Amino acid sequence: MGQRLTDGPLRGIVPPLVTPLTPDEQLDRDALERLVENVIAGGVHGLFVLGTTGEGPSLSYSVRGAMVEASCEIAAGRVPVLVGVTDTSLAEAIDMSLVATEAGADAVVFAPPCxxxxxxDDLASAVRRLAAESPLPVMLYNMPALTKTIIEPETVRQLTDEPTVIGLKDSSGDLAYFRQMREVMRQRSDWSLMAGPEHLLAETVAIGGDGGVCGGANVFPRLFVRLFEACVSGDAAASQALCSRVDRLGDLYRLGSNPALSVIQGIKAALAERGVCAATLCSPFSPLCNGEIDMVRAILRDVEAAEDLTKVVSPTAAPV
Structure with missing residues (x-):
């Protein structure tokens, strides 16, 4: 059994799972099982479903519910499962928290409505209402590039008095903001502070962060777990070597023409190459074009150069 959120702050690598889709945009449960088994075998410390990388805001409510239920069932308590409930409607966010509770998830994650x-003030009120009505603890999600709203440090400080708010995932990429959050969170020893941008994982852990919600861990979970462990142990040489591979993997995210989607496109293309799931994105968005797949393959070859980072996909994985 993995760490439970009641045991203390969540620490480590928590992949924001992609949502594997069939051609008719239903959940591909077999592919999801391959994905979850791969990342758990890679040593991750939790799973985050229906986040940005999981295309949460684009999915139908039926697919969101299916993704939550299947992820919790497959994880089977081995690691905590966090569920993104962000929505333009607060009522829908609360309803999704009930779905997550029924499925057996461990926490919900909430970004400002867009x-x-x-x-x-209204944002703080929304969080307080969600915290009051959700049976699960709430993690805040600062994603200003997409929500167009920053969860300001004073708002976070005010929300430290909510006992069921348990931390913050910061995807701003702003290290000054991250440092401010670290100071704010000293008021709550049970809070987790997780970083989104994986190229900043080493720097945020050095500041006092608790880990990373790293999209690339869908593809190479072991790489990110080893990097986190090297950062925590102070092994600078290992950290530097592993960071270079993370940087190379980051080239995946510069292949698409839409910066808001290129991370998802790159990760799904890489997973398709590794036999995990199809590269299909939720409509109306498209996967990477065929002309970019050779670059995906080159990036994967470079990152796989280390023997212990080779694929852990079951040999029975279906071709996609």
Whole structure:
């Protein structure tokens, strides 16, 4: 059994799982099982479903529910499962928290609602209502590039008085903000502070971060687990070598033409090459074009150069 969130702050590598889709955009449960088994075999410390990498906001509610239920069933308590509930509707976010509870998830993750601008007072009120009505603890998610709203440090400080709010995932890429969050969170020893941008994992752990929600861990979980362990142990040489592979993997995310989607496109293309799931994205968005697949293959070859990072996909995995 993995760490439970009641045991203390979540620490380590928590992949934001992609959502494997069939050609008709239903959940591909067999592919999801391959994905979950691969990342757990790679030593990850939790799973985050329906986040940005999981295309959560684009999916139908039926597929979201199926993804939550199947992920929890496959994980079977081996690691904590966190569920993204962000929505333009607070009522829908609360309803998804009930779905997550019924499925056996461990926490929900909530970013500011988008479309209508929201001020900090209303944002704090939304979090407090979710915290009151969700049976599961709530992790905040700062993703200003997509939500167009920063969860300001003072708002986070105010929310430290909510006992069921348990931390923050910061995907801003702003190290100054991350440092501020580390200071704010000293008020709550049970809070986790996780970083989103994987190229900043080593720097954020050095600041006092608790780990990373790294999209690349869908493809190479062992790489990110080893990097986290090297950072925590202070092994600078290993950390530097592993960071170079993370940087090379990051070339995947510069292949697409839409910066908001290129991470998802790159990761799904890599997973397709490794026999895990199809490269299909939720409509209306497209996968990488065929002309970019040779570059995906070159990146994978470079990152796989280390023997212990070779694929852990079951030899019975179906071709995709």
């Amino acid at each position: 479309y209508f601008p929201i001020d900090q």
